[in-house]
Amino acid sequence: MKIRTVLALRHLAFEDLGLLDPLLRAHGCQRIDYHEAGVDDTDRIDPAAVDLLVVLGGPIGAHDDARYPWLADEVRLVRERLASGRPLLGICLGAQLMARALGAAVAPMAHGHKEIGFAPLQLTEAGRTSPLAALQGQSVLHWHGDQFALPTGLPSLAATGPCPHQAFMPHPAALALQFHLEADPRRIEQWLVGHATELSQAGVDIPALRGDAARHGAGLAAALERVVGAWLERL
Numbered sequence: 178m179k180i181r182t183v184l185a186l187r188h189l190a191f192e193d194l195g196l197l198d199p200l201l202r203a204h205g206c207q208r209i210d211y212h213e214a215g216v217d218d219t220d221r222i223d224p225a226a227v228d229l230l231v232v233l234g235g236p237i238g239a240h241d242d243a244r245y246p247w248l249a250d251e252v253r254l255v256r257e258r259l260a261s262g263r264p265l266l267g268i269c270l271g272a273q274l275m276a277r278a279l280g281a282a283v284a285p286m287a288h289g290h291k292e293i294g295f296a297p298l299q300l301t302e303a304g305r306t307s308p309l310a311a312l313q314g315q316s317v318l319h320w321h322g323d324q325f326a327l328p329t330g331l332p333s334l335a336a337t338g339p340c341p342h343q344a345f346m347p348h349p350a351a352l353a354l355q356f357h358l359e360a361d362p363r364r365i366e367q368w369l370v371g372h373a374t375e376l377s378q379a380g381v382d383i384p385a386l387r388g389d390a391a392r393h394g395a396g397l398a399a400a401l402e403r404v405v406g407a408w409l410e411r412l
């Protein structure tokens with residue numbers, strides 16, 4: 178199918194589609210809309226009305242319903258979209274919400290560890306025959322403190338040392354990524370300022386992270402094209 182329309186659920190202003198926007202348009206997308214989490218009415222979204230639903234990242238937990246009641250509505254929307262078999266892409270928090278919608282646990286990483294920065298993935302056997310195959314050896318941006326367990330019956334596609342499950346596919350048109358391929362390295366300052374408190378608490382070396390963004394930027398954009406572009410072509 179052709180991806181003509183896209184709806185992106187956005188939880189934080191600067192964590193948008195980033196590099197995905199021009200990629201989607203290059204693949205024939207004609208309309209991209211944002212749903213602003215907690216502001217726009219989730220009940221007004223028809224999960225079958227758009228060709229691709231993208232659930233973006235954010236600095237809250239996938240089970241934070243008590244503090245953010247609208248999260249339960251997002252989980253319902255994700256569950257409906259998964260059941261429809263139509264294209265769905267979850268990134269970071271979005272991937273965690275997909276896991277939750279499929280009954281898998283989402284919890285903080287061991288010892289309060291946060292995985293922030295650029296590092297390569299180790300692809301699993303299943304990952305090497307998935308759209309992620311092109312990521313072998315490519316450093317990607319990690320930025321999370323929670324991790325998901327695998328939904329029943331689904332293999333892990335990739336891992337890092339601190340996080341054994343970095344991606345899964347509930348069906349060929351649904352892709353869940355714990356890491357960020359979409360982040361535009363040219364806009365890394367928005368991430369460094371917007372997450373300043375988290376970076377300070379985690380003891381992250383900001384100049385080093387800034388340098389890594391510049392060093393890996395071209396490779397990240399190429400990886401996005403090889404992975405998501407190939408996935409879109411398969412749809």
